[in-house]
Amino acid sequence: MDLENILTLTQKELRDARRNRWFILYTVAFAGLALALAWLALSGVGTYGLAGFGRTGASLINLVLLIVPLMGLTLGAMSLAGERERGTLLYLFTQPIAQIELLLGKFIGLALAMLLALLLGFGLSGLLIAWQGGATQAEDYLLMMLLAFILALVSLSLGFLISAAVGKSATAVGLALFLWLLLVFFGDLGLMGTAIVLRLDIDQLFTLALLNPLQLFKMAAILAIRSNLEVLGPAGTYAVRTYGSQLMVFLIAVLAVWALLPLAITHYLLGRRGVL
């Protein structure tokens, strides 16, 4: 594995991202909505000197849960499948580079592009929060941005997996959107229904919730803002009691598995399928 090759491909991917209208749209939408949410959360009571205790953070969690997976999944899904469709994947493989270099180069490039979008969104609304005097703890804010980046890596990795498994980029994007709906809405709604109908125990409910990387991010982000999970009721209290101070490490570790495993499968699929 040659670092030089990876870096070159990373740079290429970044350039492609800058040209990609979807990426620009997502970035502008994320930054705009983040600013709007911060403004809304602060304007109501900011004038009374109360400022939004974690409230801005909370609405940012919601925004990240909606947009970041959408961004990661679709950009990831378009990447390999798109290049294959256009024939540029074949062209790239005629160069003296290994498959793993290509995969990592593309992944790191897109990850940097998503980091760029997150930095813009969080940075701009951070300035607004500081200007409005919103009492969000700076370290917690930074931690939340890093968690959002990890979620971006997870969704990007899942997007790559779809992209490697499916031939056409249109199919890949369709699948990615379906997976997004599943992760954002149907998974939670199903679990909610299951919890009501089957009267799930707290530990079962919590364990099932861990299957959704979005829930992992949400718990970690709330933990970052609140330093406990009691706002999530009995299940949150159960999590804190069970894992104690290791809870954050545990959540990030499971998220890391979610990021690495699909990428490894992508590598395997790409090798089996080849460039066509």
Place this chain on the structure above:
Amino acid sequence: MVALRKGWSIMPRRYCWPLFPLLLLLLALVPAIQAQSHGRIVTPQGEFNSLTEALNLAESGDTIEVYGGVYDEPLLLDKSVNLVGYDWPVIDGGGRGTVVKLVAPDISLRGFVIRNSGDSLAEENSGIAVEAPGAVLESNRLEDTLFGIYLREAAGSTIRDNTITSKDLPVPRRGDPIRVWYSNDVLIEDNVVNKGRDVVLWYSERLTVRNNEVSEGRYGLHFMYCDDATIENNLLTNNSVGTFLMYSRRLHLFGNTIAHNRGPSGFGVGLKDMDDAIIENNLFLDNRIGAHLDNSPREVNSIGRFAGNVFAFNDVGVNLMPSVRHNQFVSNSFVDNEEQVGIDGGGGRSQDNVWTIDGQGNYWSDYVGYDGDADGLGDVPYKAERLFENLMDQNSSLRLFLYSPAEQAVDFAARAIPFVKPQPKMMDEVPLMEPVMPEDLPAVPEASQQPMWLISLGMLLLAVFILSLATIKRSKTKERGLRLLNRQMNSDLGSTISQ
């Protein structure tokens, strides 16, 4: 006179009066000598260096002046004397028993550091234990004491301007920084209490508790069977419960700031079996539950009144146990609580509580109505009928899905398909359009904004850096093929693709 200035003479009171003019002169010359001429002066270096000894020689009504230094003696005050400390004299209990015990009426104790009591909860080791009425405890610092100030049958006492920090123990093993037991008409004001267990008041009538700061304890203020108490202008932060009011009548809680009280109980104010409580103009900020009502009011013909309070950023603004009724809520502002009003078990029967009085209701930040005639009152009622809240009240484990987009999806479904819409759990006929902020509340300490500026700017700088990565020329590419690749990607490849 020289002897007195050096502070080792004992002058009985009757000799003092003829010397008064001389003393006045001396006062002008030597600032160290204080106004109480008819007292005793104790210093650690002097010949006269024991508090107990000074006390033995004193008579009721005497003033004993004590100068800075450490006095390693537990003290039993059995005469009605005034003890005044200068330059923070320390009374050290040596880690055993109670440090200072007051058993005579009308003793005053000012300006001392009282530290290092025993740590036996069973013996109730205290910094200052008062067992007689009329004590005045003022401007003392209690450090490393199990119980801080303990009043037993000490009616008419005053606890003012003391700073109390408990022993550094796990919360259940700490003592109460202030405990009042069967002592009517006690005044507790301007004290600062940190890391204790409870400031707890038992079986005492007509208490006044004002301008105190209580933080990082278990119950900030805890009233048990205390009728007619006034609780005013206190700052209660980061406790498990801000203030818990139990089994009392006619308590008046007003102008307090109660913030960041969290944990499994985590109430701003808890009311249990409280009759005719008046809760006015308080700020409940970022607690788990702003106000928790359990069986209050207890009697059929009494009420509970909440007026002009602000409930902001709590997980639940006001939480009612299912059987709670006869409460009046008017002119309160409910601002961005995760759940504005919760009813445990989702009973949906808060109709017996009143949310509108004389054509005026409360402010609700999630009110979606309008004010057509611009009279500051909403033209359509505010109804709490969110489906997800309803489900959450019935099944608290569903709180796990708070903040997730699925939560909004459930509420959206309920709006789109009214078939699944729940019965409103409460209704405010005439909601206010603007929040009302009480004035002159104790301020919540705020974090500095400096790091937020820095971190945000840092994020933006990093973004610019990543953007620049895409444009810089990478000249170090060694292999020819790759250089070719690199160059082509810079120029033609992108444009061919986009065509």
